[in-house]
Amino acid sequence: MLESLREEGMCFGCGSRNSIGLKLIFEQDGEVTRTTFVGAPEHQGWKGVIHGGLLATLLDEAMGQWLWARKIVTMTAEMTTRYRTATPVGVKLTVEAKRVAEKGRLIQMEAWIKLPDGTVSARAAAKFLKVKPEDMPKGASSLEQN
Template sequence: MPKGLSPEDNWCFACGPANPIGLKLSFSEEGEKVKARFRVKPEHQGWPGLIHGGLLATLCDEAMAQWLWRRGFVAYTGELRVRFRKEVAVGEEVLVEAWLKERKRALFLLIAQVLNTAGQVVVVAEGKFLLKKR
């Protein structure tokens, strides 16, 4: 949490506990990856019975941002490429994880993926993040 910001002040749509309509993702670290579990609710659907693709992209973007934040980097998404491989149904629990692929000075290239309960990769994303200028 940034200095001077309490959990009650965190309104982030993806991870903020103060946001009443947020996803409330809670990340942990496992080796060089960050991970979070997410259960798809009816209000998360696009097509009937399936999660909205934009929310899957949000899960990936947040996981990559969390990887950076937990290592003390303040960086912003410059580009996000998402590949959807399989549908995710309402009621399913998924695992999102992210890790660093490469760093070039102020540019970070990260990978994120979403897995279903069978361990199948349903989404893969690649993000380019730019360090915030001081």
């Protein structure tokens, strides 16, 4: 079931067929999920600085990919993002995520974005809710991921 939902490739974060998507490629390193991203001028808010909403998307996607890699189907229930310093366009960012805790259907996650020098520019803490197939709206297969 999970793989059939990926076939479209239209996920904004990782979909390979989404013409305006980020096309992120993730790797698993023990208990950490990781990707890299270089922001373009089209991704900026202030001149030369990546838009905060896009940074939140990167963090959310990394946490979701940690879960996806372990075949845990979830939806983001709550996310708090802290922006620590401006994140410039044109530099290679490292985005990482890990699980913090799990209780019942709720999984607590954490993610962070590092600049090339290792400085953490943004960090997020989130709660993800495990999704039961019967709770998904009809035709909403993209809830699992595509």
